[in-house]
Amino acid sequence: MEKTKKKVQSYYRQAFIEGNISINDLRDKLDNGVELTLEELTSIKNYEHYQLSVLSKEMSDDEFNKKYQQLQVLANLGSFEEFLKEKYSV
16 A cells, blocks of 8 residues: 555656646636636546447446555546547547
């Protein structure tokens, strides 16, 4: 557990240094009335579609919880630009 925590903290520091904007950063902007670009809106839509496709697969409760946590990490720490890639397109 401690090893995972250190990896996440390390990634978070690196993302902060690089200035990555996450899916959840975009959601916060949207909730605060900030107008998003088409690219930003597309990345949110792609992420939500990807999240739904991953979580709707048949799996045990433990597997579901693990996948859900992984997706939350992506939404919190990953760059929104990741979800503009072709493999996430709707």
